[in-house]
Amino acid sequence: MEIPTIELSVVASTQAQSGKLANELRMWLDKYDNNFAHTLRRGDPSNQDLGSILAIVGSVAAPVVSAFFEEAARELARTIADWMRKRKVSLTVDAGGGVKVENADPETVERIVCEILKRQHEAAISSKNCADGDG
DSSP states (O other): OOOOEEEEEEOOSSHHHHHHHHHHHHHHHHHHOOSEEEEEEOSSTTOOSSOSEEEEEEOOOOGGGHHHHHHHHHHHHHHHHHHHHHHTOOEEEEEETTEEEEEEOHHHHHHHHHHHHHHHHHHHHHHHHHHTTOO
16 A cells, blocks of 8 residues: 655755755644654765655545545645745655646645645555455
8 A cells, every 4th residue: 555655845056955945844844744754855865965855754544534634634735835935935746656746836835735645545545445345
């Protein structure tokens, strides 16, 4: 079963600046979001920095808590957009499977992060139900 994941990269003039801002966003989310894991990954494995890609990983919860997951996804998306407005930056959002939006503004990020997490969660729940013989 695939766990819902989205990768965010801050659009910046240098890789170092992108990494610094990605780390700042991770710390912001660690402070304001308790529902998802936020980890840094290296975009380029040869770089020595902490990483310039922020991976957001959602838990795969039982269908009973899908409404909670949806609200948590909305709140996460709002929190990311608020940070973007504060820092006046744009992001690249990569959900895998060919879903990638580059140079996205806060409103776009808020909309697509929420929608992608909801769809990934629904797919994971459906997959789990089918594997358990419920679907």
